[in-house]
Amino acid sequence: MKAIYVGSGISLVASAYAAFGANVVFTVNKRNCDITSLKFQGKELQWNSKGSHIASGLGSATVSAKRAPRWSLCVAGSLTQYLIARSGNPVIYMATHITAPHSVGELRFIARIRSNEMPNSMPLGDVSKTSGGSAIEGNDVFLVNGQTRPKFYSSERFIDDKVHCIGGSGRAACMVILNYETAPGGPFMRDINTNNGGESNDLYFYMNSGHLRTEDWCMGLHGPYAIHFTGGSISDGNLDTSFFKDLGIRGYVPDSARGSMSDQVSGVEAGKQAVVHFKNKEAQYWARADDTGNYKTPLMKPGSYEMTLYQGEFPIGKSNVQVNQGTITAKNLAGTSLSSGxxxxxxxxxxxxxxxxxxxxxxxxxxxxxxxxxxxxxxxxxxxxxxxxxxxxxxxxxxxxxxxxxxxxxxxxxxxxxxxxxxxxxxxxxxxxxxxxxxxxxxxxxxxxxxxxxxxxxxxxxxxxxxxxxxxxxxxxxxxxxxxxxxxxxxxxxxxxxxxxxxxxxxxx
Incomplete structure (x- = not known):
């Protein structure tokens, strides 16, 4: 199987075996890594005025294609972008690797979809639909039919935001975030998810931005993340990306090279959600505790981490832990109430x-x-x-x-x-x-x-x-x-x- 070159781009095909019998075809510009054509079920969805891309576009990049699965590799300075199509999956799989603070603006992937084909945002509806509005603050807060709307109102807390979508006409494109391990800000960070600004309905995944930034940006691999195309419903987010381990993607750490944490926390007031957060300069993870205080993290990169226990979103306890490859490390933590007398x-x-x-x-x-x-x-x-x-x-x-x-x-x-x-x-x-x-x-x-x-x-x-x-x-x-x-x-x-x-x-x- 070899990459198919179409015009000035690389066409990657992912045949879908779902009931609606669709396929996904996207074309990557060889000069700058923009997606310039994106077809689902034979319908062109890509906005024709701007491409879909990392940041606001790389400007120029070295772009190459590989096969089995078909994928495109884009390199621009300290940034490498991966775009992958896999047979049998209506999905564009992606990952972004950086080795230095980026010079391309905000580190985000933005898919610019024709709004006449996919006008809706899911699950929050029109809260970030700014088309037809007049600006009331800067150039990003608008008044639309008597309601105020910026694109920021599409945000959800990272701990809650695994999937967000745009859709219409029996189709949906869903951004699926498989992990946030290299995104700074922690479990309660929020950022822009969608914005219908007129001719395009934009679907985002923000990795590094200046929006209420409280931490240094993380270097390394962001992702995997993906755009999953469906017959109109919100994706369940259960995508298998284990094949990434066979692609030689820079910075990818397979499950076999990871460890995890599991134990019990205490000291959280009754009725409040306990959240455990682990972070260092390279990665971060989080987990909700159940009603008895038991928690279990996702698989983590080995290393030393600062552990924080939150009561809701308020920190009440800290410790330091070591995560080791191939093991589940136990660590309990008791929080301390601020209230006394x-x-x-x-x-x-x-x-x-x-x-x-x-x-x-x-x-x-x-x-x-x-x-x-x-x-x-x-x-x-x-x-x-x-x-x-x-x-x-x-x-x-x-x-x-x-x-x-x-x-x-x-x-x-x-x-x-x-x-x-x-x-x-x-x-x-x-x-x-x-x-x-x-x-x-x-x-x-x-x-x-x-x-x-x-x-x-x-x-x-x-x-x-x-x-x-x-x-x-x-x-x-x-x-x-x-x-x-x-x-x-x-x-x-x-x-x-x-x-x-x-x-x-x-x-x-």
């Missing part, structure tokens, strides 16, 4: 603004969306208010200060500790707190993340927890008042003013 707590230590005002909407709506609850200044009275009286985010000059009213008895009105948990800061925003007539000290500026969050549905940052030691004589019996403002030397307009997203607030002694 608590008078009251607003929200949960889960690394998210769970239950707060608009927290159920902001992943898919801009703060200015008419479907949002109005962003007014709120007061929370301990013992009687609901979490809906707590803003998920405080924005400088917009909805600060946030006021908390509470009563203490004579045994409680002493020196105390106030903790304000945040998940993300924008433009240096951090809490400046007053307790009754006492002005708390200004906290240090948080680590800068040069990316929008609140207005693009993001909330994961470095998760700063600010601890305020309230001196004796400040709190009084009966009624007390805490006000929290946004402190920052920066400025901004509307919801791009300095802000921070809340996790929990707690007063203890």
């Amino acid at each position: 608590t008078f009251w707590r607003i929200g949960d230590w889960d690394g998210q603004p769970t239950g707060f005002q608009n927290a159920d909407k902001f992943h898919r709506m801009h703060p200015t969306d008419r479907r949002m609850t109005s962003w007014g200044r709120l007061t929370y009275t301990v013992g009687s208010s609901t979490l809906g009286n707590v803003p998920m985010a405080l924005v400088k000059g917009k909805n600060d200060p946030f006021t908390i009213v509470f009563n203490l008895d004579a045994n409680q009105a002493k020196a105390a500790t106030l903790r304000i948990g945040t998940t993300l800061s924008f433009a240096g925003g951090r809490p400046q707190t007053n307790v009754n007539n006492w002005a708390g000290p200004a906290p240090s500026q948080p680590t800068k993340i040069d990316s929008r969050g609140l207005t693009r549905g993001g909330y994961r940052g470095h998760g700063e927890v600010y601890t305020l030691n309230i001196p004796a004589g400040t709190l009084v019996t009966e009624k007390n008042t805490i006000t929290i403002n946004v402190l920052s030397s920066s400025s901004g307009t509307d919801f791009l003013a300095p802000n921070f997203i809340l996790d929990a607030i707690e007063l203890s002694q």
Whole structure:
């Protein structure tokens, strides 16, 4: 079997034996590695104005074809892209290897599909469909038929996002992520999945980007990942890529050369999901624990890892572990609660603004969306208010200060500790707190993340927890008042003013 050259490209064929009797044919440009033609069931799906490619296109690359299975190898500087077709599978298998920080922009694969053939996004629908809209923030947030939509609203947490698709007319193209082991950011990282921007409906897999970036980019092999074509349904994601071990793909580590971790974790509050995360500079993995705390990781590359136990998305325990080839290593870990001697707590230590005002909407709506609850200044009275009286985010000059009213008895009105948990800061925003007539000290500026969050549905940052030691004589019996403002030397307009997203607030002694 030999590669078939068509015009200026390499045509790779994957015959499908599924019930709908389709096949997949894609053509790779020999000059730059763009997919310039993509046919499924005989229907051309590739957008004709731009190709499907890594990043925004490599510009130029050395492209070669191999056989059995038929595949294309593209090399551009420190980046190597693999595009593979396998007989009997309606799938484009892919992998991306880098040896240095990339100069091609964001490291992502983007398939640009004709929207008249596949207009829909699955499973989230039109939340990222921006066609026909007018820009309301930068060039990436749009107002469409009265609803706010950027492509960022298609994101899901990596731990939840194995498959996302576009489709229509009895066909679907599904991005299947077989692993995230070289993608930085951890299990709760999110990035763009789909965007119908008009003539093309784009299907993404983001590997490295600057969107709320908290870690260094990882070098090595990203993948395998794949586009799986179906008769219109969402792929189950169960693709066999064990044949990669026979292809000589750079950086590929077969199952036989891996190990894993399995044991039990504890210390997570009842009703909260326990997640175990393992990472080093080259790879990372994660696993959910069951209700009894038992966990088992996927197969991992051998090496030393930092192990973190999360309560929801809030870290409560760390350790170091060693993964060895061919073995299952046992490691238990007990988390430590942040709460001790608590008078009251607003929200949960889960690394998210769970239950707060608009927290159920902001992943898919801009703060200015008419479907949002109005962003007014709120007061929370301990013992009687609901979490809906707590803003998920405080924005400088917009909805600060946030006021908390509470009563203490004579045994409680002493020196105390106030903790304000945040998940993300924008433009240096951090809490400046007053307790009754006492002005708390200004906290240090948080680590800068040069990316929008609140207005693009993001909330994961470095998760700063600010601890305020309230001196004796400040709190009084009966009624007390805490006000929290946004402190920052920066400025901004509307919801791009300095802000921070809340996790929990707690007063203890």
